[in-house]
Amino acid sequence: MSKLGSTIGRVVTKIKKTERAVPTAHPDKVYLKALPLRALEDVDMIKQEVKSGNILILKVSPLAKKSIDDVKRAVSELLEFTQLVGGDIARLGEERVVITPSFIRIWREKTATSKGALPTAA
Numbered sequence: 001m002s003k004l005g006s007t008i009g010r011v012v013t014k015i016k017k018t019e020r021a022v023p024t025a026h027p028d029k030v031y032l033k034a035l036p037l038r039a040l041e042d043v044d045m046i047k048q049e050v051k052s053g054n055i056l057i058l059k060v061s062p063l064a065k066k067s068i069d070d071v072k073r074a075v076s077e078l079l080e081f082t083q084l085v086g087g088d089i090a091r092l093g094e095e096r097v098v099i100t101p102s103f104i105r106i107w108r109e110k111t112a113t114s115k116g117a118l119p120t121a122a
Contacts (some may be wrong), residue, residue: 002116006045013022021025026051026053026103027053030053030054030055030057030101030104031054031055032055032056032057033054033055033056033057034052034056034057034058035049035056035057035058035059036058036059036072037058037059037060037063037074038062038063039060039063039066039070040063040070040073040074042063042074043077043078044076046058046078046099047078047081050081050082050085050087050099050100050101051101053084053101053103054101055098055099055101055104056098056099056100057092057096057097057098058096058097058098058099059093059095059096060074060075060095060096060097064095075097078097078099082099085101085102086102087099087100087101087102087104088100088104088105088106090106090108096103
C-alpha cells in the first residue's frame with residue numbers, strides 16, 4: 001500500500017471512530033409550539049424554532065385569509081428547509097402543518113387500498 005493510501009486509511013478509520021463516539025446532539029428541552037402563520041416574514045422565525053429543536057404546529061388559515069399564493073410560497077419554503085435540515089413536515093387537516101427537527105419523525109399511517117376497508121374507532 002502506498003504512503004498516501006495508508007494515510008487516507010488511518011484518517012478514515014479515525015473519522016469513523018469519532019462519529020461513533022460522538023452522540024447526536026439534542027437540545028436539553030424540546031417544546032411543542034402551536035403558532036399562527038400570519039405573514040411570509042414568519043417563515044424565518046419558524047426556521048429558527050426548528051433549528052432550536054422545537055416541534056411546531058402551524059395554523060396557516062390566518063395567512064390563507066390574506067393570500068393563498070403566500071401560503072403556497074411559505075409551505076414550499078418550509079418544505080425545502082425541512083428537507084435540508086433532515087427534519088419532517090406533514091399536513092394536519094386543512095388548516096395545520098406540523099414541522100419537526102431532525103431527531104423527530106412523523107408517523108404516517110398507510111392508507112387502505114380499494115380492497116380493504118379502513119379501521120374504525122366504533
